[in-house]
Amino acid sequence: MNQNLHQLNYILQLADNLLIHAQRLGEWCGHGPILEQDIALTNTCLDHIGATRSLYQYAAELVNQLTPLERQTMFTSPALEQVFTKGLPAKEDDIAYLRDAWDFKNVLLVEQPNEDWAYTIAKCFFMDAYHLALYSALKSSNNSVLAGVADKSLKEVKYHLKWSSEWVIRLGDGTEESHERMQTAINERWAYTGELFQASAADVAAMEAGYGADLCALQTTWNAQVQSVFTLAKLSIPDNSWMQQGGKEGRHTEHLGYILAEMQYLQRAYPGMEW
Amino acid sequence: MTAINHQEHFDHKIDNDITIEPRDWMPDDYRKTLIRQISQHAHSEVVGMLPEGNWITRAPSLRRKAVLLAKVQDEAGHGLYLYSAAETLGITRDQMYEQLHSGKAKYSSIFNYPTITWADMGAIGWLVDGAAIMNQVPLCRTSYGPYARAMVRVCKEESFHQRQGFEIMMQLCKGTAAQKKMAQDALNRWWWPALMMFGPTDDASPHTARSMRWRIKRFTNDELRQKMVDVTVEQAKVLGLTMPDPDLKWNEARGHYDFGAINWEEFNNVIKGNGPCNKERLNTRRKAWQEGQWVRDAALAYARKQASADGTPA
Amino acid sequence: MQTFFRYGDYGDKDSTGGANASVNPVNQNEWPLWEVFIRSKAGLDHKHAGSLHAADARMAIENARDVYTRRNEGVSIWVVESKHIHATLPDEQEEFFEPANDKVYRHPTFYTIPDEVGHM
Numbered sequence: 001m002n003q004n005l006h007q008l009n010y011i012l013q014l015a016d017n018l019l020i021h022a023q024r025l026g027e028w029c030g031h032g033p034i035l036e037q038d039i040a041l042t043n044t045c046l047d048h049i050g051a052t053r054s055l056y057q058y059a060a061e062l063v064n065q066l067t068p069l070e071r072q073t074m075f076t077s078p079a080l081e082q083v084f085t086k087g088l089p090a091k092e093d094d095i096a097y098l099r100d101a102w103d104f105k106n107v108l109l110v111e112q113p114n115e116d117w118a119y120t121i122a123k124c125f126f127m128d129a130y131h132l133a134l135y136s137a138l139k140s141s142n143n144s145v146l147a148g149v150a151d152k153s154l155k156e157v158k159y160h161l162k163w164s165s166e167w168v169i170r171l172g173d174g175t176e177e178s179h180e181r182m183q184t185a186i187n188e189r190w191a192y193t194g195e196l197f198q199a200s201a202a203d204v205a206a207m208e209a210g211y212g213a214d215l216c217a218l219q220t221t222w223n224a225q226v227q228s229v230f231t232l233a234k235l236s237i238p239d240n241s242w243m244q245q246g247g248k249e250g251r252h253t254e255h256l257g258y259i260l261a262e263m264q265y266l267q268r269a270y271p272g273m274e275w
Numbered sequence: 276m277t278a279i280n281h282q283e284h285f286d287h288k289i290d291n292d293i294t295i296e297p298r299d300w301m302p303d304d305y306r307k308t309l310i311r312q313i314s315q316h317a318h319s320e321v322v323g324m325l326p327e328g329n330w331i332t333r334a335p336s337l338r339r340k341a342v343l344l345a346k347v348q349d350e351a352g353h354g355l356y357l358y359s360a361a362e363t364l365g366i367t368r369d370q371m372y373e374q375l376h377s378g379k380a381k382y383s384s385i386f387n388y389p390t391i392t393w394a395d396m397g398a399i400g401w402l403v404d405g406a407a408i409m410n411q412v413p414l415c416r417t418s419y420g421p422y423a424r425a426m427v428r429v430c431k432e433e434s435f436h437q438r439q440g441f442e443i444m445m446q447l448c449k450g451t452a453a454q455k456k457m458a459q460d461a462l463n464r465w466w467w468p469a470l471m472m473f474g475p476t477d478d479a480s481p482h483t484a485r486s487m488r489w490r491i492k493r494f495t496n497d498e499l500r501q502k503m504v505d506v507t508v509e510q511a512k513v514l515g516l517t518m519p520d521p522d523l524k525w526n527e528a529r530g531h532y533d534f535g536a537i538n539w540e541e542f543n544n545v546i547k548g549n550g551p552c553n554k555e556r557l558n559t560r561r562k563a564w565q566e567g568q569w570v571r572d573a574a575l576a577y578a579r580k581q582a583s584a585d586g587t588p589a
Numbered sequence: 590m591q592t593f594f595r596y597g598d599y600g601d602k603d604s605t606g607g608a609n610a611s612v613n614p615v616n617q618n619e620w621p622l623w624e625v626f627i628r629s630k631a632g633l634d635h636k637h638a639g640s641l642h643a644a645d646a647r648m649a650i651e652n653a654r655d656v657y658t659r660r661n662e663g664v665s666i667w668v669v670e671s672k673h674i675h676a677t678l679p680d681e682q683e684e685f686f687e688p689a690n691d692k693v694y695r696h697p698t699f700y701t702i703p704d705e706v707g708h709m
Contacts, residue, residue: 038351053338
């Protein structure tokens with residue numbers, strides 16, 4: 001695979017993580033445990049959508065520069081090909097709405113169901129700690145678009161992590177029930193965290209070319225962050241070290257198909273229209 | 276102060292447009308009317324999140340998704356401001372929720388209608404928020420201070436809601452035939468319920484006269500409804516949509532549009548609980564509240580532990 | 590009867606005009622009510638923005654950020670639990686505020702200064 005495709009894949013990994021994470025968080029809107037926290041979670045969700053839009057706009061630019069053959073290597077999407085058949089450039093929404101699950105590069109963690117507040121908090125906390133480390137590294141990316149997105153997102157994610165860490169602690173050290181629920185959520189989701197630091201071909205290429213982050217370094221930071229919050233929360237890291245993976249290569253859990261069926265339904269039922 | 280009759284003092288303030296504040300003396304009925312009206316209004320905002328929240332995961336573009344999320348989030352905020360205003364009158368938010376969940380408290384019947392196409396997001400913003408703004412702008416000058424101040428904040432935020440709804444409609448109307456059909460269908464379904472939002476006609480409205488006297492309301496239901504008809508007809512022309520009312524015509528003498536009869540039987544039934552989504556909406560709210568119980572308990576338990584560790588009373 | 594406090598409605602209810610609405614008993618486990626004060630930009634005072642519920646002070650500040658500064662309304666936030674606010678009573682209105690009414694000599698416009706002195 002050539003460098004252009006690696007770069008595009010790298011951007012898609014970042015953007016797809018944010019979009020699918022936001023899509024799940026958006027399901028909470030109107031159903032939160034109290035109005036104030038409903039509003040708080042929606043703010044976070046909006047930050048993710050903002051960042052993912054910038055990344056998809058950039059991804060669209062990169063897609064438009066590919067040769068037809070490169071494009072077909074990258075995507076198996078008749079709908080996206082149709083855009084090019086019409087002679088139009090791809091736009092952010094085409095990238096988000098016209099790819100099928102196997103062309104999505106997000107980690108499996110973000111597509112897992114919300115279940116309850118504890119599962120959602122666990123997912124947010126793992127992702128926020130990851131994003132904080134990631135954006136801190138990408139701020140000095142030699143790719144100016146990535147550096148720009150990282151710089152803006154860094155301020156947002158500091159707040160997200162503060163919020164989710166506090167909830168982990170509150171639930172972990174709240175009531176007996178909340179402690180149990182929080183620990184269960186962590187146990188259940190833990191196996192999806194390893195993939196964040198499992199380098200894909202795109203991750204390796206990105207690091208070597210100087211625009212991506214070093215996942216080993218990220219993992220060290222992430223582990224320390226998780227450990228310190230868990231200590232305060234009286235929670236423990238699960239013993240099971242087996243990790244699920246596949247998302248970065250487009251091999252997903254069953255959930256992603258449903259997420260996309262819902263998210264993309266209008267674009268698919270009424271193709272080629274402006275909304 | 277002892278020499279002054281409380282009631283006279285209160286009346287004097289009302290007559291002179293001096294706002295009533297939480298600690299001021301007020302007649303029991305004034306307090307009760309306010310609690311009822313403000314909490315109904317708050318419930319409407321919170322239940323009103325559901326029909327639109329329905330489409331957050333299905334919004335057809337990322338921009339629309341962000342806008343819709345921000346809008347539904349604003350409604351949560353409006354509910355919150357209004358609950359806070361009601362709380363100054365001697366009722367807690369939990370008590371108001373209890374009234375909502377038990378079915379004792381009412382909310383705007385419009386939210387018992389389903390949102391079945393994307394165009395409904397446009398129609399709700401345009402018509403439902405349009406009607407709400409018309410109701411709410413005068414309330415910025417309502418006699419009870421905390422309510423008036425909450426409404427100022429609500430109205431400031433609400434203006435983007437109607438505009439984004441109209442924008443969705445415009446986009447559909449200049450789109451394909453299917454999109455335009457979607458827009459017309461949404462107008463057909465939402466128009467009459469939107470007119471019902473202003474409440475019963477003045478002669479059938481039990482509380483209007485007293486609420487006007489107390490300056491809790493500033494215009495009657497019929498006055499506001501007429502205004503809604505007059506402005507919407509012109510806006511529909513811009514969109515190129517047909518108003519779903521064969522009796523609608525300009526009345527030169529009145530300087531207003533005449534419009535057809537409202538189906539009050541439907542209105543009363545929706546209020547009674549027979550609307551298409553009454554049960555679903557209420558069950559959704561109850562479920563969210565019940566499932567959030569352990570979360571709220573945990574946060575409070577943690578706060579109390581921290582406070583006692585600090586040596587400060589919780 | 591237990592006493593609980595909230596903004597604007599603490600103290601003796603009878604003196605403020607009426608019994609509580611006939612509703613369920615107060616839930617002791619409801620998150621407390623907080624008052625939010627926001628400085629809209631550097632150099633200005635904090636101003637009362639509204640209220641909200643939160644389990645503790647830290648959460649109250651964060652909730653205030655999410656509820657009351659979504660549109661760039663603030664650069665600094667204060668929160669105080671509503672029960673800690675003490676206020677004058679409406680019944681004390683006259684003795685508190687009317688005596689200041691006739692002290693016109695406290696205001697600069699009370700004094701006549703010749704125009705040629707300029708701004709003073």
